[in-house]
Amino acid sequence: MAEHVILFGGPMGAGKTTAIETLSETEVVRTEAANTDRETADKDTTTVALDYGEITLGDTDKVRLYGIPGQQRFDFMWSILKERAKGMVLLVNNDAADPVGEMLAFLDEFRDLYDRGGVVVAATRSDVSATPTVADYSAALTERRPDLVVPVFTVDPREEDQMRTVLMTLVANIEMREMFLTSTASQPTSAAAR
Amino acid sequence: MHGHEMTFDPARTAPAASQAPFTGDSRSPETTGITVPSFGWTGVAIALHRLQQQPTSSIVVVRQADHLPLVIDLETNAYWWDTPLTAFPSEPVDIDVVVEPKDPAVEASRAPGTDLDALVWLIGNHSFLGELAWWLQRDDRYKLVRWPNFTMLAHTPEQMRMTAMLGYTFLPVGELANASESDPAEARRLINAFSLMRLLRAESPEPSEVAVSADPVYVPPAPQQRRGGLFSRLRDRLGL
Numbered sequence: 001m002a003e004h005v006i007l008f009g010g011p012m013g014a015g016k017t018t019a020i021e022t023l024s025e026t027e028v029v030r031t032e033a034a035n036t037d038r039e040t041a042d043k044d045t046t047t048v049a050l051d052y053g054e055i056t057l058g059d060t061d062k063v064r065l066y067g068i069p070g071q072q073r074f075d076f077m078w079s080i081l082k083e084r085a086k087g088m089v090l091l092v093n094n095d096a097a098d099p100v101g102e103m104l105a106f107l108d109e110f111r112d113l114y115d116r117g118g119v120v121v122a123a124t125r126s127d128v129s130a131t132p133t134v135a136d137y138s139a140a141l142t143e144r145r146p147d148l149v150v151p152v153f154t155v156d157p158r159e160e161d162q163m164r165t166v167l168m169t170l171v172a173n174i175e176m177r178e179m180f181l182t183s184t185a186s187q188p189t190s191a192a193a194r
Numbered sequence: 195m196h197g198h199e200m201t202f203d204p205a206r207t208a209p210a211a212s213q214a215p216f217t218g219d220s221r222s223p224e225t226t227g228i229t230v231p232s233f234g235w236t237g238v239a240i241a242l243h244r245l246q247q248q249p250t251s252s253i254v255v256v257r258q259a260d261h262l263p264l265v266i267d268l269e270t271n272a273y274w275w276d277t278p279l280t281a282f283p284s285e286p287v288d289i290d291v292v293v294e295p296k297d298p299a300v301e302a303s304r305a306p307g308t309d310l311d312a313l314v315w316l317i318g319n320h321s322f323l324g325e326l327a328w329w330l331q332r333d334d335r336y337k338l339v340r341w342p343n344f345t346m347l348a349h350t351p352e353q354m355r356m357t358a359m360l361g362y363t364f365l366p367v368g369e370l371a372n373a374s375e376s377d378p379a380e381a382r383r384l385i386n387a388f389s390l391m392r393l394l395r396a397e398s399p400e401p402s403e404v405a406v407s408a409d410p411v412y413v414p415p416a417p418q419q420r421r422g423g424l425f426s427r428l429r430d431r432l433g434l
Contacts, residue, residue, distance in 0.1 A: 057424075057428065063428070153344060165344050168425065168429065172351075172354050175425050
């Protein structure tokens with residue numbers, strides 16, 4: 001069975017666990033513990049290891065959804081998972097102090113996925129704070145990598161339709177990149193054509 | 195009449211309908227014996243495009259049968275309309291489009307509007323009868339500047355795949371349809387909508403690159419041919 005690992009990353013409190021719960025067909029394995037960092041996110045618990053959910057596609061494929069801890073002190077987990085990952089949904093909290101800066105910091109950590117076109121940015125809590133807009137995020141991303149057009153959406157991680165759009169977009173983007181890289185690589189060079 | 199007021203005059207664009215007042219409605223009683231194409235939201239799209247090209251402190255007012263007026267303000271990227279977009283009339287009846295200067299007194303009393311993107315997306319998808327918008331060129335190549343906020347827009351998986359393609363490379367509309375195995379009319383509607391939403395950049399081909407042949411004929415792929423990648427399997431699994 002083919003396995004496709006999708007990561008859900010982002011700062012603490014951005015909605016990673018909720019997003020996986022919304023998409024997973026199985027009960028999500030949650031590994032939360034009491035949150036001792038109330039200054040960053042005012043919630044009772046936070047992910048300290050991994051959240052896990054999955055979507056089975058017939059007998060042939062399984063999409064594994066991993067929520068990775070948002071706190072930098074758990075970044076050893078990131079390096080293990082990003083090697084196996086096909087792509088990442090990067091959730092950022094729109095009413096955080098500097099959501100654009102947080103997005104860019106995470107992308108630096110996951111540069112390989114970013115370079116492969118395997119990232120979709122999902123801004124949560126845009127109903128609480130209307131800015132930054134998706135255009136603001138996109139402008140910052142374009143400044144960083146003008147050659148990449150990274151999808152940026154506003155999402156409510158509890159909404160199934162929205163999370164499906166995010167996941168499908170991530171997969172579409174990865175497949176299109178693979179298709180264009182393949183077609184580019186298979187085109188004969190002028191020397192070879194002779 | 196204001197200096198820069200303009201109305202959409204389809205008689206200049208539809209010879210078959212030149213004897214009839216434009217209503218945007220193919221069932222117009224004035225056209226007995228003549229099939230008049232429904233221009234739908236084309237007039238609104240043209241008005242919006244003109245204002246994008248020559249910004250003025252104006253609003254677009256759209257009147258149509260069975261709906262209260264729709265007011266669009268490009269400057270603030272907002273609109274005001276009692277009709278929810280879930281009830282968007284894809285074939286508006288008796289449509290009338292007017293661009294008029296803003297009245298400061300009215301503007302001051304108006305409640306905050308609704309973000310315009312979702313409306314413009316629908317207008318772009320329901321104008322020009324599935325042909326390319328008049329300001330776009332068939333041989334030009336288009337690439338995405340940024341993604342639309344698809345979680346807030348009604349869209350199809352095919353539109354999502356075409357958008358992903360446009361994120362990676364410049365493509366003419368015909369090639370976009372061909373590469374994504376989509377109906378060319380759907381590709382044109384997508385490009386029209388993205389153009390109105392100002393999400394595209396275009397580059398013109400060198401004269402020697404301009405193809406003399408027509409767009410390839412669209413043949414919908416058989417269902418089993420669509421089952422290639424993870425995207426297709428996820429689409430099936432999620433019932434999209």
